[in-house]
């Protein structure tokens with residue numbers, strides 16, 4: 001039996017999506033690493049480092065697609081210390097800096113993104129993104145009369161979370177089925193979605209169905225905007241790696257009763273898909289509104305990654321924030 005600690009509890013919550021959303025996953029993981037560090041009793045720095053590596057690996061293995069998770073873990077683990085006390089101080093400071101940096105980034109994205117919204121706009125969103133929501137909320141607080149169309153987002157219905165946020169904020173909201181996206185697009189002025197990862201060529205990895213929304217927007221000549229903090233850019237893609245697409249449990253798609261009825265039925269449940277950069281008009285980050293083609297610059301200059309480091313991280317199985 002595995003002993004439940006605060007860290008394994010957070011890992012379990014990320015795995016079963018009690019904690020979800022790329023940014024929240026990253027902040028929760030950073031907080032869990034800090035708590036883990038502060039709870040370790042040993043005075044032996046080698047043992048301490050080993051236990052922190054174990055904690056890193058437990059959290060790292062929870063969900064494979066959101067790059068914010070390994071970027072947060074790596075940011076917290078960037079310490080060099082000769083004593084356990086110094087290591088604890090550095091880890092706690094790193095975690096706090098990552099969390100407040102992440103919260104500020106979402107706020108900044110709200111401010112920058114709100115400039116893209118005009119009074120009277122109808123905006124479509126997919127899944128539930130706190131970065132996209134920050135844009136809606138800021139625009140609405142500025143007095144812009146907006147209407148947000150939220151997709152249901154099968155199979156986990158994160159659209160309900162979006163609807164709940166929007167309704168609590170007083171923002172006029174319409175809920176649609178995922179299959180109604182193309183039909184509804186003619187009423188839409190702008191699409192805004194979040195991101196789980198942005199690759200070096202500016203393509204977007206986000207909740208499955210995002211690429212279909214982008215295709216429908218492209219066909220209808222509707223702008224497609226992505227809201228992504230820079231820690232969602234993937235340094236390992238600089239090395240040519242692909243972002244792993246999480247395949248989730250078939251029971252999310254079909255209940256056990258029906259699965260038993262059709263024992264030979266195969267079920268595929270990819271949680272994310274890839275929207276090619278040519279369908280993305282703009283990525284709103286905390287350092288500004290950029291074209292997808294600037295992803296290489298964000299990874300290399302803003303995050304400070306060189307090809308050699310990306311290769312090294314690729315072998316180690318992690319991304320980095322800066």
Ligand SMILES: O=P(O)(O)OC[C@H]1O[C@H](OP(=O)(O)O)[C@H](O)[C@@H]1O
Pocket residue numbers: 020021022023024126127128129130131132158193194195196206207271
């Ligand atoms: O960081 P924020 O903008 O909140 O969310 C970013 C993305 O995280 C979510 O993933 P999931 O529901 O955890 O699979 C969605 O794909 C969403 O677009």
